[in-house]
Amino acid sequence: MSDTDVIRTHRLTRYFGSRPVVHDLDFAVPRGQIVGLLGLNGAGKTTTIRMLLGLLEPTRGSCEVLGTDSRELTPSDRARIGHTVEGHFLYPWMRVRECERFGRETHPQWDGGFFERSIRRFGIDSDAKVAWLSRGQRAGVSLASTLASNPVLLILDDPALGLDPVSRRALNETILEFCESGERSVLLSSHLLDDVERVADRVALMVDGMMVVNTTIDDFRNRIASWVIEAPASPTTSEALSTPIPIPRFVNCRPVGERWQLTVVDPGDDTHAALAAIENSVIEPVEVTFEDAVLAYLSRSRVYHSFYTEDAS
Template identity: 70%
Template sequence: MPDSAVVRTQRLTRYFGCHAVVRDLDFVVPRGSVVGLLGLNGAGKTTTIRMLLGFLDPTRGTCEVLGTDSRHLTPQTRCRIGHTVEGHFLYPWMRVRECERFGRETHRSWDGSLFERSVRRFGLDAEAKVSWLSRGQRAGVSLASTLAADPELLILDDPALGLDPVSRRALNETIVEFSESGDRTVLLSSHLLDDVERVADRVALMVDGRMLVDTALDEFRGRVAAWVIDGDEDPTREHSMPGLVHCRSLGNRWHVTVADADEKTRQAIEQWNVNAESVEVSFEDAVLAYLSRSRVGHSFYTGAAS
């Protein structure tokens, strides 16, 4: 595994019964990056994370984390990985300060001052019991405990789900500060696209267990274009469109999203003999275009990290 790759999967596949939840996944997380792992519910994101962490064996294929096969992660390697899950499990009878002591006594490496700074960022009282805390406050304690162990790789599975805006901002700021040194890496699974856009520099988009997009976030935005077209009928049914991602109805207009638009794309639209207006595509627009046509096996980019 090259030094720049913290996570690598090759043809990673997982079946549950006859159903393939993850299929032939080729995926790289470069060192020092913040990667947003995106997809609808059931796309295979959590199953992929569980295989990366060695909690679930692949049906076939391989995955490596920090240079080690995930099926054989040693305690020494696990100490270099931080992981938080939706729900942020903590012992309800503990006070916040006792969570810090518990972490200090159970981790080989521990930064108590980092724990305290992270807890303050979420506005927490060290004497408060976990059972008294809101979901956002529990997220703050969970993230503080994970970061204080000084991991090289931070894997977050929907950490902001249900958080209020202030807690979400605190979470995003903490992720940015954690990764800014360039030698620590974050894999962030989330449905909150605006948060991903704020903190991530790469995007990995899963649809039906397959990786359709794996590229730099700015490149992803730059390679998707869109037009709004007048008409009562879907123009793509009767006419071909190179690089078509998705076409959706907006009243009596159609929003057509295309990957890697070029002169052939523009010529195709001109041949339709319709009123077409080019429109700006946001990051959210581009992601949702792919997710909206998730039953069609199309991809404009499945290359490895560059």
């Protein structure tokens, strides 16, 4: 954690009934950076965002946004935070130019020029009614309205869901433009891994309410390794490839046709020794993409090794 962080959480936890949806979450968003928040549906991403915005009380732990406890955010604090939600709610009876006027009248730091540039980027007619717009165009108006309020922190919850490729590119370009000064920051929750890889500086990966990865995109890729294993079926092979215990820092093993693809984090001499002990096998290293690394974590209902523990559990 750093004094320049715009978001900080400390053991942030939220239960619904007896079930922990977010559990002991510790992570930060540094000023001037874009952080991709990733996880399967139900991983706790939206619950985390709601707690950050002060819309949901933590069961225990704490979170700060722009140096203020999220439970104590004032209207002036909230004016510095831009937030878009899945679905991009807008008043359907308004025309786009009326959305701009509404924003100008309700936000003292409104930047009308940014709004106009943004809707042009999305190919939107300012005279069009919101009810006539496509899903991608509504997303463009929603994002333009959020950014034109001149926030210093942008929190986006699945903003590209359902967008066509052109609208997705416009969204990514707008996010990058928003952060280019180095003084503004973005927390981007998304299922679109290629978009996150394209725009984000860091990745924060949640599994079952816990943060298992929180690092830079490059560090994440560099610390993950994968091998394709060709081996005949045998008790030794089956045990080595289907359980986490024999392979140090095991993440995932999945069948690929008649072969297996094994993924680990921070491989060392002990990892190579464990691989060499698999009988009658041919083992070849394979390149790991960002998407491969993320899916290796997400394709398990339980992750046996994270970046933060020394031993498999």
